[in-house]
Amino acid sequence: MAAGLGEKLVIDGVSRVFxxxxxxxxxxxxxxxxxxxxxxxxxxILGPSGCGKSTLLRIVxxxxxxxxxxxxxxxxxxxxxxxxxxxxFQSYTLFxxxxxxxxxxxxxxxxxVPAAQRREIIAAYVxxxxxxxxxxxxxxxxxxxxxxxxxxxxxxxxxxEILLLDExxxxxxxxxxxxxxxxxxxxxxxxxxxVLFVTHDIEEAIFLASRVVVMTARPGRIKAEVPVDLxxxxxxxxxxxxxxxxxxxRLTEEIRAEAVLAAAAH
Amino acid sequence: xxxxxxxxxxTAKVTLGISFFVLFVAAWAYATLGGYVSKTFLADPITMLKxxxxxxxxxxxxYDIAMTIWRVVGGFILAAIVAVPLGILMGAYKxxxxxxxxxxxxxxYLPASAFVPLLILxxxxxxxxxxxxxxxxxxxxxxxxxxxAVGQTxxxxxxxxxxxxxxxxxxxxxxxxxxxAPEIAETxxxxxxxxxxxxxxxxxxxxxxxxxxxxxxxxxxxxxxxIIFGIIVIxxxxxxxxxxxxxxxxRLFPWRLA
Numbered sequence: 001m002a003a004g005l006g007e008k009l010v011i012d013g014v015s016r017v018f019x020x021x022x023x024x025x026x027x028x029x030x031x032x033x034x035x036x037x038x039x040x041x042x043x044x045i046l047g048p049s050g051c052g053k054s055t056l057l058r059i060v061x062x063x064x065x066x067x068x069x070x071x072x073x074x075x076x077x078x079x080x081x082x083x084x085x086x087x088x089f090q091s092y093t094l095f096x097x098x099x100x101x102x103x104x105x106x107x108x109x110x111x112x113v114p115a116a117q118r119r120e121i122i123a124a125y126v127x128x129x130x131x132x133x134x135x136x137x138x139x140x141x142x143x144x145x146x147x148x149x150x151x152x153x154x155x156x157x158x159x160x161e162i163l164l165l166d167e168x169x170x171x172x173x174x175x176x177x178x179x180x181x182x183x184x185x186x187x188x189x190x191x192x193x194x195v196l197f198v199t200h201d202i203e204e205a206i207f208l209a210s211r212v213v214v215m216t217a218r219p220g221r222i223k224a225e226v227p228v229d230l231x232x233x234x235x236x237x238x239x240x241x242x243x244x245x246x247x248x249x250r251l252t253e254e255i256r257a258e259a260v261l262a263a264a265a266h
Numbered sequence: 267x268x269x270x271x272x273x274x275x276x277t278a279k280v281t282l283g284i285s286f287f288v289l290f291v292a293a294w295a296y297a298t299l300g301g302y303v304s305k306t307f308l309a310d311p312i313t314m315l316k317x318x319x320x321x322x323x324x325x326x327x328x329y330d331i332a333m334t335i336w337r338v339v340g341g342f343i344l345a346a347i348v349a350v351p352l353g354i355l356m357g358a359y360k361x362x363x364x365x366x367x368x369x370x371x372x373x374x375y376l377p378a379s380a381f382v383p384l385l386i387l388x389x390x391x392x393x394x395x396x397x398x399x400x401x402x403x404x405x406x407x408x409x410x411x412x413x414x415a416v417g418q419t420x421x422x423x424x425x426x427x428x429x430x431x432x433x434x435x436x437x438x439x440x441x442x443x444x445x446x447a448p449e450i451a452e453t454x455x456x457x458x459x460x461x462x463x464x465x466x467x468x469x470x471x472x473x474x475x476x477x478x479x480x481x482x483x484x485x486x487x488x489x490x491x492x493i494i495f496g497i498i499v500i501x502x503x504x505x506x507x508x509x510x511x512x513x514x515x516x517r518l519f520p521w522r523l524a
Contacts, residue, residue, distance in 0.1 A: 063425050083431030093426040097444045097521045106440070107430035138521040158430055 008194045009037040009060065009162055013069035016055050028219035029055045032069060035213060035222065037162070040192040044199055044209035046255060048262040052220030053198045054090075057166050060196065061087050073161060083107055086155030090167040092147045094139040100126070100150050101135045107158035125153035128187055145176040152184065162194040169204070178236060181207055189233050202251050206230075207239060212247075214254045217262035224254055309491030314498075317491035327480060331499060334476040337393070338465045341400025342458055349408035350450060356409065357416025357446075358438050367413070370406050378403030379467040391472035396465065403464035407457050415449040416442050448519040455511040462504055 016030040030052040037043050047053040058064040060071050062081035071078040073085065081087075086107075094103050101122055108118045126135055129149040139147055148168050155163060165184075169177040185208055188195060199205050205212045206228055214224040228247060230238055238244055268274070274282070291311055297303045298310035309317065321327035356363040381402055382395075389395040419442050427441045469478025477496050484492040516523060 061429055063428070081425070081428035083429070085429060087426070087429040089422055089426065091422050093420075093422045095423060095426075095441070095444070097447070097519070106427070106432075110431045110433075110436055110440075140521065154430065164429075 007036045008039040008041070008074065009035075009196070010072040011035040011056070011060065011069070012072060014056065014059055014066040014071060015068045016052065016059065016064065017067045030059075030066075031219045031221035033220070033222055037194060037196060039194055042188055042195045042197070042208060042210050043213060044197045044205040044211075045213045045215060046199060046202065046205040046251065047215030047220060048217055048255060048259040049200055050262055050265075051215045051218055051258065053200075053215050054166050056215075056220065057087075057164050057196065057198050060162075061085050061164050063087075083111065083158050084161040086158055086160030086163045088148065088151045088155050088163070088165045088168040090170045092139065092144065092151070092171075094142075094147055094150055094154070096139050099136050099138055100131055100142070103139070103150055104154045104157050106154060111158070121157050125157045128156075129153045129183065143176075144172050145180060148172065148180065149183065152187075156187070156191075156193070160193075162196060165195065165197045167199055168197075170199075170201075177201075177204070182236060184208065185234060202248055202255060203239060206244060206247050206251065207234065212251060214251065215258075217258040217265060223258065226251060226254075306488055307490065309489075309494060314491040314494045317489060318495035318499075321480070321492055321495060330476050330480050331503070334465055334469065334478070334500075335503065337396045337468070337476065338400060338458070338461050340393075341397040341465075342404055342454075342461050344397060345401045345404035345408060345457075345461075346454060349405045350412055350454075353409045353412025353450075354416050354438070354443060354446075356413035357419075358442050363413060363417070366409070370409050374406035374410060376402070376406075378464045382468055382471055386472050396468045396473070396476075399464050399468040400461050404457050404461050407460065408453060411453040411457070412446075412450050415446045415453065419445050448515060448522050451511070451515045451518065455508065455515070458507060458511070459504055462500060466500065 011033055013032045013034060014030065015028070015032045018027040018029055020026045033056060035043075045053045045056065055064060059066050060078065062078050062085065078085070095106065098106065104122045104125055105118055108121060113121070122135075126132055129152055131146060131149060131153070134142065134146065139150070142150065151168070152165075169180045172180060181204055187193075188208075195208075197205075197208055209228050212226045212228060213222055214226065215221065216223045226247065230241075230243060295311050298305070298308055299312075305313075318327075352366070356366055378399055382399060385395045385398050385402075389398055423441055423445060424437055427437050432440060465476070466478040466481070469476035470482045473479040477500060481493050481496045484490075484496070
């Protein structure tokens with residue numbers, strides 16, 4: 001599969017096998033996956049826990065290597081992590097010894113962006129993620145939601161080609177999670193960054209995406225691709241609209257069968 | 267009875283801490299002043315204080331204390347200059363670790379005090395020999411502890427740095443070092459405490475100054491009051507350096523407590 005027009009990211013037959021522990025059988029985490037992501041698209045990958053969706057995202061990030069297949073970003077193969085693929089992790093990965101400002105500045109400093117310009121970019125992102133007044137706080141002084149907002153700002157400040165998010169709101173409470181989804185969607189609606197977002201939350205997958213990719217239980221492969229035609233800008237009230245409920249019902253069916261399989265396998 | 271792991275209040279904590287010191291000195295005073303232990307073998311607290319005063323005012327003991335401190339600090343700083351960078355390299359780069367780790371693990375069990383006779387042959391009885399004893403006693407410990415700390419850096423922080431465009435050297439400089447700086451400082455504090463034992467042993471043999479020298483001279487005179495005073499001075503200096511280190515660490519790494 002060659003990179004066609006407007007295809008930002010191509011996951012071309014990527015699979016991943018983990019070698020067995022102590023002579024045990026090897027684990028097939030990801031079966032050959034093909035996925036093309038268009039520029040400015042917001043894709044969510046939905047799957048039961050342990051289905052290999054995080055492994056797939058880590059391969060795109062360059063943090064893990066595929067056993068077969070390749071990942072192309074703008075037609076160039078991905079071999080290692082780089083600033084063109086910004087990542088937000090599920091665990092809190094802010095650097096604890098840096099303030100909010102210095103965390104956001106991390107990638108900019110690495111690139112050698114001059115101080116004045118750096119300050120401007122940081123101020124803009126602090127504003128966008130609503131952290132004014134917390135610039136000089138250390139991560140330990142922030143709530144989980146604030147830490148993830150800083151992590152999003154840190155990734156975006158680097159101006160990556162694509163933003164990868166690995167269940168970034170998974171550890172947050174339901175209300176905070178809802179607000180974070182709106183915040184992220186708001187940023188995307190304004191900036192139209194290409195986004196690949198991994199989650200096991202059906203509502204989250206629908207609300208954010210223009211296309212939901214459903215993965216099977218392990219070994220993970222793509223089971224269905226469901227376009228989401230809800231208009232933008234979206235807000236939380238849409239979560240109760242008939243169209244949303246219909247999508248939710250459909251995806252619930254798709255994912256339920258996999259969750260049953262996954263539960264049986266563990 | 268308090269429940270397990272239940273915290274104790276600040277006042278109670280201080281009171282309890284001081285009361286053991288009081289109890290200890292009281293038992294000592296009871297045993298010596300009460301005549302249960304011969305004065306030849308153990309001086310009573312009052313004699314100890316008098317002897318100590320005399321040491322300081324008439325025999326220039328302050329100079330000995332200064333010499334001992336300089337030896338410990340000097341040897342320790344030399345060890346840290348070598349050991350901290352090496353430990354960071356070992357923690358960060360596995361081939362470097364594979365090269366040095368077996369030898370360092372072996373070398374850290376070599377007793378520094380056993381090197382004293384050898385070092386006298388090599389370096390004489392001057393200051394170089396004293397510094398070398400401290401150096402040998404500290405350097406391997408620091409290397410290993412720093413390497414372990416750096417090797418245990420949170421992988422997700424390293425990965426985050428890579429996705430932000432950090433180079434491998436950038437990861438060492440901007441993640442591994444700052445992430446482990448508090449632990450490295452804590453290691454130095456710990457090893458400095460051990461360095462005190464080595465210096466006293468080094469001063470027992472072939473030395474004309476220092477707290478250890480005073481102690482060995484006092485033994486010949488059966489001046490147990492002076493010996494105990496010397497030991498207590500070492501304990502006090504250790505306590506003060508510990509406090510200074512802790513205070514400095516809190517100032518240097520506010521993010522840990524934030």
